[in-house]
Each structure stands twice: as structure tokens, then as C-alpha cells.
Amino acid sequence: MTGLDRYERQEYDVIVVGAGGAGLRAAIEASAQGVRTALVCKSLLGKAHTVMAEGGVAAALGNIYPEDNWQVHFRDTMRGGKMLNNWRMAQLHAQESPERVLELERWGALFDRTPDGRILQRDFGGHRYARLAHVGDRTGLEIIRTLQQHAVHRGIDVFMECTVARLLKDGDRIGGVVAYWRPTGEFVVFTAKAVVLATGGIGKAYAITSNSWEYTGDGHSLALWAGADLIDMEFVQFHPTGMVWPPSVRGVLVTEGVRGDGGMLVNSKRERFMFRYIPEMFRAETAETEEEAERWYTDKKTARRTPELLPRDEVARAINAEIRAGRGSPHGGVYLDIASRRPADYIRRRLPSMYHQFKELADVDITKQPMEVGPTCHYMMGGVRVDADSTASTVPGLFAAGEVAGGLHGANRLGGNSLSDLLVFGRRAGLYAAEYAKELPAMPRVDAAEVEAIVRELRVPFEGAANENPYAVQRDLQEAMHSLVGIIRTEVELKEAVQRLETLKERAQRVRVEGGRTYNPGWHLALDLRSLLTVSEAITLAAIERKESRGGHTRDDYPKADPHFARVNLVIRRRDDKMTVTEEPLPGMPGELQKLFEDT
Amino acid sequence: MNDEAIMHVFRGDARGGEFREYRVPVEEGMVVLDVLHRIQAAQANDLAIRWNCKAGKCGSCSAEVNGRPRLTCMTRMDLFPLDRPITVAPLRTFPIIRDLVTDVSFNYEVAKKIPAFQPRPPEPDGTYRMKQADIDRGQEFRKCIECFLCQNVCHVIRDHDEKKRSFAGPRFFIRLAELDMHPLDTLDRRAMIRDVAGIGLCNITKCCTDVCPEHIHITDNGIIPLKERLVDDYYDPIAWVIRKLRGK
Numbered sequence: 001m002t003g004l005d006r007y008e009r010q011e012y013d014v015i016v017v018g019a020g021g022a023g024l025r026a027a028i029e030a031s032a033q034g035v036r037t038a039l040v041c042k043s044l045l046g047k048a049h050t051v052m053a054e055g056g057v058a059a060a061l062g063n064i065y066p067e068d069n070w071q072v073h074f075r076d077t078m079r080g081g082k083m084l085n086n087w088r089m090a091q092l093h094a095q096e097s098p099e100r101v102l103e104l105e106r107w108g109a110l111f112d113r114t115p116d117g118r119i120l121q122r123d124f125g126g127h128r129y130a131r132l133a134h135v136g137d138r139t140g141l142e143i144i145r146t147l148q149q150h151a152v153h154r155g156i157d158v159f160m161e162c163t164v165a166r167l168l169k170d171g172d173r174i175g176g177v178v179a180y181w182r183p184t185g186e187f188v189v190f191t192a193k194a195v196v197l198a199t200g201g202i203g204k205a206y207a208i209t210s211n212s213w214e215y216t217g218d219g220h221s222l223a224l225w226a227g228a229d230l231i232d233m234e235f236v237q238f239h240p241t242g243m244v245w246p247p248s249v250r251g252v253l254v255t256e257g258v259r260g261d262g263g264m265l266v267n268s269k270r271e272r273f274m275f276r277y278i279p280e281m282f283r284a285e286t287a288e289t290e291e292e293a294e295r296w297y298t299d300k301k302t303a304r305r306t307p308e309l310l311p312r313d314e315v316a317r318a319i320n321a322e323i324r325a326g327r328g329s330p331h332g333g334v335y336l337d338i339a340s341r342r343p344a345d346y347i348r349r350r351l352p353s354m355y356h357q358f359k360e361l362a363d364v365d366i367t368k369q370p371m372e373v374g375p376t377c378h379y380m381m382g383g384v385r386v387d388a389d390s391t392a393s394t395v396p397g398l399f400a401a402g403e404v405a406g407g408l409h410g411a412n413r414l415g416g417n418s419l420s421d422l423l424v425f426g427r428r429a430g431l432y433a434a435e436y437a438k439e440l441p442a443m444p445r446v447d448a449a450e451v452e453a454i455v456r457e458l459r460v461p462f463e464g465a466a467n468e469n470p471y472a473v474q475r476d477l478q479e480a481m482h483s484l485v486g487i488i489r490t491e492v493e494l495k496e497a498v499q500r501l502e503t504l505k506e507r508a509q510r511v512r513v514e515g516g517r518t519y520n521p522g523w524h525l526a527l528d529l530r531s532l533l534t535v536s537e538a539i540t541l542a543a544i545e546r547k548e549s550r551g552g553h554t555r556d557d558y559p560k561a562d563p564h565f566a567r568v569n570l571v572i573r574r575r576d577d578k579m580t581v582t583e584e585p586l587p588g589m590p591g592e593l594q595k596l597f598e599d600t
Numbered sequence: 601m602n603d604e605a606i607m608h609v610f611r612g613d614a615r616g617g618e619f620r621e622y623r624v625p626v627e628e629g630m631v632v633l634d635v636l637h638r639i640q641a642a643q644a645n646d647l648a649i650r651w652n653c654k655a656g657k658c659g660s661c662s663a664e665v666n667g668r669p670r671l672t673c674m675t676r677m678d679l680f681p682l683d684r685p686i687t688v689a690p691l692r693t694f695p696i697i698r699d700l701v702t703d704v705s706f707n708y709e710v711a712k713k714i715p716a717f718q719p720r721p722p723e724p725d726g727t728y729r730m731k732q733a734d735i736d737r738g739q740e741f742r743k744c745i746e747c748f749l750c751q752n753v754c755h756v757i758r759d760h761d762e763k764k765r766s767f768a769g770p771r772f773f774i775r776l777a778e779l780d781m782h783p784l785d786t787l788d789r790r791a792m793i794r795d796v797a798g799i800g801l802c803n804i805t806k807c808c809t810d811v812c813p814e815h816i817h818i819t820d821n822g823i824i825p826l827k828e829r830l831v832d833d834y835y836d837p838i839a840w841v842i843r844k845l846r847g848k
Contacts, residue, residue, distance in 0.1 A: 044650070045708065046746055047658045105728055108717035108782065110735045110742060117729030135739065141657065142742060153716035160708075183697050212652040254656045357655060360674055362629065470639035515646030518613065519698040522645030581672020 003448040008188040008454075012157075013437035014430070015177060015192040016162045017219065021422030021427070022402025023198030024147035025100075026155050028504050029430025030196070035437050037430075038190070039151065040179060041157040042214050046148045047202050050422065053140025054255035054353065055429055056122055056132025056289035056414030059097040059169050061360035063118040065129040065300065070094040076498035077417060079281065080126040080311045081381075081410025083245030083550040083566060083597075084232070087589040088388035089408040093417070093424050093441070095365070100423035101133050109146040111135055122259040126311040126414040128285070129300065137255045143419055144576035164218065165527060166454045167195060167226040167398070168446055172217045174226070175444030178450055178454045181386045181479055182524060185517020187455050193437035196391075196429045197223060197384060197400040202236075202535045204528075205472070206377035207482040209437065210242055216528040219404035223384045224534060224579075228393040229508075230572040231406040233535070234542035235552040237413055237503050238487050241377025244333035249361045251376040254336065256415040258371075259308045262297060262505045263338035265319065266370070267327035273334075274307035277318035282310055287445040292304060316375040320487050323374065333374035375487060379418065381409045382551055385571065390432035397436060397444075401429035411551020461526040462517075466510035470526040473507050474509055477532060480504070485540050490556045495542045501537050508533060534565030537579055542570045545581045552561075605635055605677060606685040608618060609647070612796055613698045619687060620644075632688065633661050634674040636700070650697035656813060659747030663700050664689045669749040671813045691752040705755075707748050710768050719784040734783045741778035741822060743814045744771060750808035750818060756801050768797035770808035774822040780829070794830050799823065 015341040016023045018042035030037040041048065047565040048479050060073040073094035078085050101119065105111065111133050112120040141596045151158070161182040168176040168189075176191040199219030203211025224230055241254040258264070277287045285305050287293035293306035308315065319334050329335055344367035348355050351366070358364040358371060365441055383406035384393050391399045402422045410419065461470070484497035508529045513522040548562035549555050568583040606628045608619040617649040633651055640647045649659040649672075666680065680686050690718055694702035722728050739820070750770040750838045751835050756763050760809050768776070776793050779785050804827075806819045816822070833839065 043652055044660065044704070047660050049652070051658045051745075052653050052655065104632055106719055106722070108719070108732075108779075108785075110738050110782070113730055113732040113735065115732075118727065119730055138657070141745065145744075146740065147712075149711075149717070154712055183701070183703075212654065212658075214652065247627060248630045248634040249655070352656065360656070360676070361631070427745070469641075469645065471645065475641070513645055519648040519701050520646045521640060521648060523675065525645075595738045 003489065004189055004446065004451060008186060010038065010190045011443065012190065012192045014194045014196065015038060015040060015190055016196045016198055018198035018200060018435065019045055019400065020048040020050035020198060020200055021143055021147060021419060022426035022591060023152050024196055025423055025426025026196045026401055026430035028151050028154060029427045030434040031154050031156050032429060038159060040162050040164055044160050044162050045158055046144055048144065049215060050140045050144045052189035052253060053419050054137040054253065055124055055257035055260065056134030056139045056416050057101055057143065057419035058127060058131050059101040059133055061098050061119060061121060061133065062415045063114055064121045064346055066160060067304060068129040071596055072203055073131065076127050077414060080414040083410065085410030086388055086407035086587060092388060093408055093421060096424045097420035101426065104143065104146050107146050107150045109142050114554040122421045123309060124256055124311040124415045127416065132416040137257050137353050139419065156200055164222065165458055167222050168450060169226060170444035171503045172396060173444060174395060176446050178451055180458065183519050185520065189446060191443055193444060194397045194433040195564060196433050197404050198378055198402050198426065199404045201380040201403040203377050205477065205481045205532050205536045208242065208251040210239060212253055217531045218416040219400065220383060221531035221534040223393060223398060223400065224574050226395050226398060228398055229385040230382060230394045230538055231385045233538040233568045233572050234546045234570060235381035235411050236313060236377060236378035236539060237381060237552045238316045238375040239378035240312055240319050240375055241336055241373040243362065244372050244374045245331035245362060254371060254373050258336055258338055258351060262340060262342045263336050265308050266335045266337055267322045268329060269327055273322055274318055278307050281312055286310065307564045311412055311414060312432060316487060317554060320375055329372045329373050335370040336373045337370035339369055379403065379413055381411065381413055382406045391429040392432060399429045399433045401425040429472065441449045456570060458527060461511050461513045461523055463523060466512045468507050468510040468512060470511045470513060470522055470529060473504060473529055474525060475512060477504050477536060488554050489543055489558050491544065494540055497540045500535060501540065505533050520596055538572045541579055541581050542572060545570055603611045603682050605682050606686040606687045607635060607639065609639065610689045611699050614696055617811050626677050627737060630677045632665055632675040632677060635677060636672060648701045649720055650701050656708050657745060659745030662691055662747045662749050664691060669811045671747055674813055693752040704748055706764060707751060707771065707839065710772050714772060715787055715789055715792060717779060718787040720786050730783045737821060738778045738781050740816055741774040743816055744774060746771065747813060749781060749811045749813065753807045753811050763801060766798045767801050770818045773826060774797060774816060774818055777822040780798060790830060790833055793826055799826055
């Protein structure tokens with residue numbers, strides 16, 4: 001056999017890469033538009049990272065506070081993102097998320113209810129009103145299962161445990177993808193008119209993370225290699241509350257719902273320290289005393305919100321500062337206490353999986369004892385630069401939705417805005433990718449030589465006399481990123497990181513794996529290293545250029561926000577095998593939306 | 601606890617294999633999956649395991665540890681005395697792919713056969729009203745993380761390969777029960793539950809309930825109520841007479 005015939009061939013109008021919330025929602029929409037749609041994902045269906053989302057999905061349904069509406073949600077999202085968000089994405093997100101949530105209910109989701117039978121909503125950081133529709137603390141599972149079941153009944157073709165390794169282009173346009181089956185190691189060549197990236201984030205570039213093995217920045221890298229722009233890559237969210245003990249669960253997420261439902265943060269001196277960390281931007285709407293904060297849980301009219309529910313970047317920095325000042329807990333975190341504040345049966349009902357997780361993994365009964373928590377790498381605000389309405393990237397035929405897309409969250413994402421992001425922009429990606437595919441007259445052409453070169457590269461880890469262990473390279477990368485490009489950054493350390501990444505890139509070239517191609521995680525990791533290194537470099541280069549502190553990017557050497565950087569996105573491009581960083585102006589917000597920020 | 605565990609991990613594929621011994625340092629709080637990861641990182645890069653969330657939420661890392669089906673990410677090492685070897689084997693019911701990874705596609709095929717949710721029309725404002733009390737039971741079933749431990753341990757699937765075609769298994773009985781109890785759903789799945797899902801083959805030994813990491817009362821709250829409904833509807837002699845008289 002010659003050329004492409006030696007590989008499995010598939011042909012679709014739209015290929016969706018990734019089967020978390022965004023990918024599933026995109027595939028459902030594309031298939032509803034009547035185009036041939038395939039869903040390709042690295043894990044089994046239903047295991048993607050969306051399953052880990054706990055607290056809820058943000059939607060201004062107004063079920064608890066009729067005062068809530070899309071304008072308030074929009075304003076909260078923009079302020080949470082330190083005004084760096086793409087305003088149009090934030091607007092569409094706030095406007096459309098209620099309908100997307102109600103649609104899930106029509107597809108069988110069972111959200112927790114208010115006494116009069118509507119969808120119950122819970123308080124979360126940075127949201128003015130109780131806004132998160134939820135199912136206890138397993139909202140992500142409910143959403144992924146609902147979408148999964150709906151997708152299965154639509155008869156969408158699903159390629160499970162199939163990793164997309166490269167995008168193919170026909171001229172300037174997308175032409176397909178090359179993938180490999182993880183169980184067999186066999187290669188598959190997909191020809192496609194449009195590709196939707198819905199691959200999630202990059203957490204596995206860091207040592208302490210709430211993210212699973214899948215989060216290796218695949219979509220970010222595929223897009224960049226194919227010539228697309230990335231934006232906001234310097235903004236990495238460290239969730240304030242990850243588990244810190246025992247060591248094997250370090251980084252596992254503790255939902256913000258604990259604080260939303262009444263949990264407080266205290267240091268080793270039993271001080272409720274968040275009152276000391278209220279930034280100017282949020283002073284007017286944050287409680288000044290414990291008494292006022294307490295009252296706020298039941299009276300949002302005369303009391304202001306507790307500072308424990310400031311946006312995540314603020315809380316993570318505060319916890320980090322307390323630990324650095326020597327006021328941390330025995331295992332290097334702070335205390336998160338709901339036991340002394342809410343009855344045991346309330347805690348078990350509202351936070352069943354937190355109860356279970358601490359009891360089984362840490363021998364802590366959260367209805368009786370405080371939890372120990374600390375920041376954990378959780379979410380990537382930056383990603384593929386997309387058109388707000390259509391999610392189209394700068395490469396024709398390439399779309400992106402969910403965590404892999406940049407813009408909606410600006411410098412910092414509010415809790416609950418990720419699940420709504422997946423639904424709103426997942427749908428839009430599916431819709432516009434299908435439209436694009438329908439308008440394209442013929443199937444793109446796939447170049448056999450290009451495919452051959454890609455496959456040869458994917459086989460390299462089995463060949464040659466090199467001896468690097470992929471796990472060792474990954475561990476050293478994670479440690480470098482954590483210590484040098486973590487929560488608090490300086491120019492000296494960032495430049496050191498650039499050096500270290502160069503060394504790691506060389507080591508990654510020399511990785512050698514044992515065994516064959518049948519379900520070989522060592523080989524899979526060896527291939528993932530390339531995307532991990534790509535996103536690590538993008539994060540580091542952007543972090544060097546943003547000489548200010550804003551949202552998820554804190555520079556010790558530039559501790560203040562700088563008005564110049566308030567007006568620009570940093571754009572990462574790859575040209576002639578080199579990565580570049582360019583400042584480009586933010587899209588201007590129309591006057592009627594600007595007015596929402598004037599009456600604070 | 602700063603000790604060494606003796607792990608006997610199955611290595612092999614459909615053609616055969618063996619338990620291989622690995623000695624791994626163990627620290628306080630470690631789970632079986634951590635130990636497997638340590639083996640992977642230092643001793644056997646190609647050790648095939650499935651895992652994702654490492655927090656008991658995705659149901660990927662199922663295996664049989666000392667013969668008992670478990671999520672390896674939620675199985676603490678301090679459950680076991682370290683002076684004896686700990687065996688880790690793949691789920692026995694499903695065809696092996698490699699090492700600890702099995703082909704669970706049977707479950708995804710069954711999922712396709714479940715008739716979809718079909719809601720009644722919404723309220724005039726386009727939304728639905730449901731009482732929390734009416735969805736509590738359905739929410740219990742929707743905690744399912746699809747680890748397939750219940751499917752693995754169910755005798756009908758485990759010991760009777762020929763029954764797989766006509767038996768859905770506990771995971772899908774609670775899915776059917778959840779749809780049956782859903783306040784908005786309008787579809788009658790009784791014939792399907794009896795004829796396609798084959799619920800009659802279940803002899804309620806509760807092995808499924810016993811291994812469920814989410815502590816779902818699969819048998820008591822799901823399977824038995826479904827069986828009772830079918831008995832009432834299909835085998836109640838008075839109802840049978842009425843059906844005959846009405847010519848149905």
C-alpha cells in the first residue's frame with residue numbers, strides 16, 4: 001500500500017476535538033444543523049474534565065433574586081476579569097446562559113430546586129446575586145451526562161480514546177486532522193471541512209493542579225502550530241482552595257461552594273484574614289465587618305458580600321500571602337471551616353462529594369473539622385483568539401470553544417462562568433462550524449506527504465538511542481513552571497524559565513519509550529510533552545511582556561495594575577518556528593455597555 | 601507510614617500475561633493509583649492504566665485490588681498490610697486491552713439502546729416546576745460515575761457471556777429507573793425494560809450495590825421498584841383479565 005491508503009481514513013464535515021461540555025454541545029449543534037459530525041476524544045466518553053466541575057453553572061435566571069439579569073452578570077464577569085475580557089463574548093455569555101441551562105433541563109438534567117419548584121441558585125465568588133444553578137457539588141457530572149446522553153441519542157459518531165496529534169491544512173484552510181487510537185496505536189486520517197477545538201486547558205504544565213492527565217494544552221498547541229493566534233496566555237488561574245494533605249491528593253479541588261454556602265477562611269492564629277485583603281475595586285460592595293458578612297448570607301439588600309467570595313485571583317493571592325507570612329496550617333495551607341458554621345446535615349446535603357472526598361482521602365470529617373486548603377492550578381483564561389459571535393479562529397475552518405478559547409474571562413474567570421461558557425460557546429461553535437462547512441463547495445484535499453511526515457514524527461519516541469524518561473521530563477517541566485511561572489512572578493525568574501524550557505525541549509527530543517504502541521501511556525505522554533512545552537513557552541513569554549499585575553498574573557516587580565496594559569491583549573503567534581508576542585488593542589466597548597460600569 | 605509495598609500488577613494483553621512484582625515506597629495517605637503512577641514513572645513507563653480525575657468523580661480507574669473491584673484512586677494503601685503482596689488486576693468481565701485497561705465498549709453499546717428522555721411540554725413561561733422531593737430519587741441515580749464496577753461484578757454479565765446481548769446490567773437499570781421516575785418524562789419503557797434490558801434475569805444478590813463507590817442503592821431503590829412495576833403491570837392476574845377483556 002502506498003500513501004494514505006495504509007491508514008484508516010474518515011471523512012466528515014465537522015470534527016469536534018474534545019468531549020467535555022463544550023465539545024459535546026458543539027457536536028450536538030453541528031449534528032442538529034444536518035452536517036456529518038464526529039466527536040474525537042482522548043478519554044472514554046463522559047470522563048472529560050467537565051465531570052470535575054463542582055459548584056454550578058452561572059446563569060442570570062433570577063429565580064432567587066429577580067433583580068438579577070444579563071447586565072448584572074455581564075458587569076460581574078467583566079469586573080472579575082479586570083476589564084480585559086472581550087466585551088462581546090461576555091455579553092453573549094450573560095445573555096444566552098439562562099436559555100442554555102433551561103435547555104439542559106429539557107434534555108433531562110435534574111438541578112436542585114427552590115421551594116416553589118424552580119432551579120435553585122447558589123452564591124459564588126464575584127457574582128452579585130445567588131446565580132449558580134447546581135446539583136449539590138456535582139454539577140459538572142450532571143451536565144456532562146445530560147449532554148452525553150443527548151449526543152448518543154442524536155447518533156453522533158464518537159471516536160473515544162483517540163488523540164488528535166496534528167491539524168491538516170489545505171492551503172490556508174483547515175483540511176482535517178491526524179489522530180491515533182490510544183488502545184491500538186494505529187493512525188487515523190480525518191478529512192474535514194471544519195474542526196472545532198474543545199480540548200480544555202493546560203493544568204498539567206504545573207506541579208500542583210486540579211486538572212487530570214488530559215490537560216496538556218493540546219488544542220492551544222494544535223491551533224498555534226496551524227498558524228492561529230493565541231491571546232491572554234499569561235493569565236493562569238490558581239483556584240484558592242485545593243486540598244493540601246495528604247501529599248498524594250495535593251491540588252484536588254475543593255469547591256468554591258463551600259464558601260458560597262457559609263465556609264470561612266482562617267489562618268493559624270484563628271483570624272478571618274480575608275477582611276485585610278479587600279482591593280479598592282471591590283471595596284464598595286464588600287462587607288467590612290464579620291457581622292455584616294454574616295448578615296449578607298440572608299440579607300443581600302442591606303449587607304454587602306463576605307470577602308471570602310471575592311474573585312478567585314484575590315482570594316488565592318491572600319491565601320498565598322498568609323502562608324508566606326508564616327500564618328499557614330501545618331501542611332502549608334490555611335483553614336477552610338464550614339463545620340463550626342453550618343449544621344452537619346446541611347453540609348452533607350449541600351456538599352456531599354466534598355464530605356466524601358475529605359473523609360475517604362484525608363480522614364477529615366468536614367462536618368466536625370476545618371479543611372486545610374491552598375491554591376492549585378485550575379484554569380487557563382488564555383487561549384485561541386476567536387471571533388466573539390462565531391468562535392472562528394484566525395485560520396479559516398478552525399473554531400474553538402470552552403477553556404481552549406481565549407477572551408471571555410479576561411484576566412480572571414469567575415467561578416460558575418466556565419460551565420456556562422461551555423454551553424453558550426459550544427453551541428455557537430457547532431452552529432458556525434456547520435454553517436462554514438455547508439458553504440464550502442468541496443472536501444479539502446489532504447497531502448499524503450504531510451501525513452507521512454507527521455506519522456514519522458509520532459513514531460520517533462520508539463526509535464533511536466536516546467534515553468530520556470518522559471515522566472521525568474514532565475515532572476521537571478511541572479516543577480519549573482510552578483516555581484518560576486506560578487502565582488507570583490518576577491522578570492528574573494521568568495527569564496530563567498525561558499532557559500529551562502529550552503533545556504527541556506532538547507530533553508523532550510531525546511525521549512525514549514519502551515513497549516509497543518498498544519495502550520502505551522509512556523508513548524502518549526512523550527507525544528503530549530510537545531504541546532505542554534509549547535503552552536509553557538507561550539505562558540512564560542506573555543508573562544514577561546505584561547509588566548503589571550492584573551487578575552491571574554501577578555508580578556512582584558510590577559505590583560500595580562498599569563493603565564497602558566489595561567488596553568491591550570498580548571497575542572502569541574508562531575512564524576518560521578519562532579514564537580512571538582505582540583501587543584494589540586482590546587476591542588472597544590459600546591457606550592451603552594460602558595454605562596453599566598459608571599454607577600458603582 | 602514510610603514503607604515499601606509489594607505490588608503484584610497484571611501485565612499482559614488478550615494473548616496472555618502474568619502478575620509482575622514491583623516494590624514501591626509508600627507514604628502517608630497514598631492510594632493504589634498513586635502507587636501505580638509511581639511504577640509507571642520509574643519502573644514501567646508503558647504500564648497501561650486508565651485514569652482521569654483522581655478524586656472519585658470520573659470512574660475511569662476501576663480495577664480489581666486483592667480481588668475486589670474498586671476505584672484505585674479512592675482505595676487507600678493503608679487498607680492493606682504491607683507485609684503481604686497487593687494484587688492489582690484488570691476488571692475480569694470485560695475483554696482485556698492491555699495490563700489494567702479493558703474494553704468497556706459493551707456499556708456504551710447498551711447506552712445506545714436506552715430510549716431517550718421525552719419531556720412533557722413546559723409551563724407557559726417555557727420553564728418547568730419540579731419539587732425537590734420528586735427528584736431526590738432520580739438525583740441519587742444520576743450520581744452514577746459510570747465506573748462500571750457494578751457491571752463488572754454482576755453475575756449475569758460476568759459469568760454468562762451469551763446473556764450480554766439481552767441484559768443491560770445494573771448501571772442501565774438505574775438509568776432506566778431514573779427515567780421512569782423522572783417527573784417530566786412521558787415515555788413508557790416497560791416493554792423495553794422487560795424484553796430488551798432483561799431485568800428478569802437479575803436475581804437481586806446486591807453485588808452491584810455492594811461495590812458502588814457512590815453508594816447508590818442500586819438494588820433497593822432502582823432494580824426492585826422496576827421489577828415491582830413490571831410485575832404489577834404484566835403479571836397481576838386482575839390486570840391481565842381486564843387487558844384481555846379490552847382486547848389489548
